[in-house]
Amino acid sequence: MRPTSLVAVIITLLIALICQLFPWAGQGVILRPDFMLVVMLYWLLRAPNLCNVGTAWIAGILVDLATGSLLGQHALSFTLTAYIGLSYQRRLVLFSPWQIAGYVFGLLMFERLLMLFLKLFEGNSFPGWAYFLPVISGLILWHIMIMLFGALTRPKHK
Amino acid sequence: MLKGVHQKLEPQQTPAFFVRGASPFSRMVFFCALSIIIMATDARLNYLSQLRQGFIAALHPLEMIAKAPSNWVRDVNRYFSAHNQLVQENYALKQQAFEHQVRLQRLTTIEAENTHLRSLLNGDIPIQPKAILGEISHTGRDPFSLVVVVNRGSQHNVKAGQAVADSKGVIGQITRVFPFSSEVTLITDKGLSIPIQIERNQLRAIAFGEGNNTLDIPYLPANVDIKVGDKLVTSGIDGVYPSGLAVAKVTKILQNPESPFAKIISTPVSEVSNHLQLLILELPQIKEAALPVTTTIATDANATVTPTSVVKPATKSPASANEAKPNAPN
Known part of the structure; x- marks a missing residue:
């Protein structure tokens, strides 16, 4: 594993935020992966000294602000996911x-x-099974992240 | 020895407590508590809307970057769109404009007559709402709420609560305003209700969104005089939606013998997914401002006597075809 820097983490998270803001339409909305979550999880699992539960919380708050959902919802779910991941x-x-x-x-x-x-809990109804499709597209994004930044399991033995 | 292997596999991690900082568990507890507090504050106390507005404004450049590629694609497509198609479209639009003008001429006389009759009866004069033309920039990013985002915001004098319509009928209501954009909640959203009137028999009721592209009119007796195909129009008694705008068409009536109420399902007539332009209608003036309103009506009536000016193709709302201002009057 190459050493990573905080700059790379921040820049990729920013790019993920831009992707999240991209005007998705039609089928894209259903298939759109959770960019922030996948990128955050990648850095969390790879370099927990740079990206920890706090980073996950900040990423979640940013997603909340960008999507216009109740503030703190994504922050809470990202925090818990990050904890389990860690x-x-x-x-x-x-x-x-x-x-x-x-x-x-x-x-x-x-x-x-x-x-x-x-x-x-907030009073919405179940949106249908397509709601879980972003998990699949998120996995594809995960593999793209691995292709770009390297796998987790590649210790450099000298 | 095991420890040596361990460190080789994880070169970045030092097991020391002080380097790792607080344990993940304590961090998790802290941040979960923080998000629950923020959720409660946001849901109940409305302190955070300013923060959200500021953040969305700060995000605007990022959003522009995100939209740039699709805008380029659209521009290129526009550039290469066939000349023939444009000519045809132009011809069709001209014809449409001509038809509209003929109709408008009748409308002005009828409106004048109506105003006159109402003034004879000491009634209130109906107000033609002004409108701002907006364009849908994207649909909502939250799959749970039916929302579109429009490229007009508080910088263009848009206020929360304004009604939004397209050429066919009511689309929804502005629920959140940001500096350069605003959020329109569709009438089919679960959280939105709209006072309506059956066009055929003037029966008043309230329609509620069901969250899946239909509207429900609850609490009406099973023998109510509503038929499939009836048109629902806004009644205008709420002070938000101007009266007489088309809302929906009744598509299904379910009679349940066990229930004293009829289940009336209707689908909206507006076509949000078909085009981008929509009109943000000004909130109707409250009665207190009766005097200034009558004066503005007078000037508006003068202005609309000569509807020979160019009729913009996008501003064809039935409510305010000749009042629409493509850009914010500011």
Whole structure:
């Protein structure tokens, strides 16, 4: 693993925010991955010294402000997801890429379910199964992140 | 030895307490508490709307960057759109404008007559609302609420609560205003209700959004005089929507023998997904300002006697075809 810098984390999170702001229309809205969440999880699982629960919270608040949902909803779900992600983070280097992808799938699913729970609590109705499609597109984005910034399991042995 | 392997695998991490800072669990508890506090504040106390507005304004440059590629694609497409198509469109629009002008001429005389009759009866004079032309910049980013975002904001004199319509009928209401954009909640959203009137028999009721492109008119008795195909128009008694705008058409009436109420389902007539332009209507003046309103009506009537000026193709709302101002009057 190459060492990472805080600048890379901040810049990728900003790019993720821009992607989140991109005017998605039609089918894109349903398929749109949670850019902020995936990018945040990537850095969280790779460099928890740079991106921790606090970063997740800030990312969530930014998403809340950008999407116009109740302030704090995404912050709460991102924080909890980040915490669960961190709890197994140290063991991930031993896993295969597919196992890690499965782990990320679980985390993304957890965030979606938590968000759904919060929204139902707020009085909304269930939006249909397409609501979970961003988990799949999020996994694709996860692989793009790995292609761009390197896998989690590649310790450099000299 | 195990420790050595461990450190080799994770070169960035030092297990020391002080480098890692507070434990993830305590951080999680702290930030969860913080977000729950913020959620409660936002939901109940309305302190944070200023913060949100400021943030959206600060985000505007980023949003411009995000929109740039699709704008370029659109511009290129426009550039290459066939000349033939433009000519045809121009011809059709001219024809439409001509038809509208003919109709408008009748409208002005009828309006004058109506005003006169109402003044004879000491009634209130109906007001033609002014309107701001807006364009949908994107749909809402939250899959749970039916919202579109329009490119007109508080800088263009848009206020929360204004009604929004297109050429077919009412779209919704402005619910949040940011400096350069504003959020329109559609009438089909669960949180929005609209006072309506059945066009056929003038029966007043309130329609509620159902969250899935239909409206529901609850609490009407099972034997109410509403038929499939009835048109719903705004009644105008709420002080938000000007009266007489088309809202929806009744598509289904479910009779449940166990329930004393009829289940009346209607679909909106406006076509939000079909085009980008929409009109943000000015809030109707409250009665207190009766005097200035009558004077403005007089000047407006003078202005509309000669509707020969160019009829803009986009401003074809039935409510204010000749009053629409494409740009904010400011």
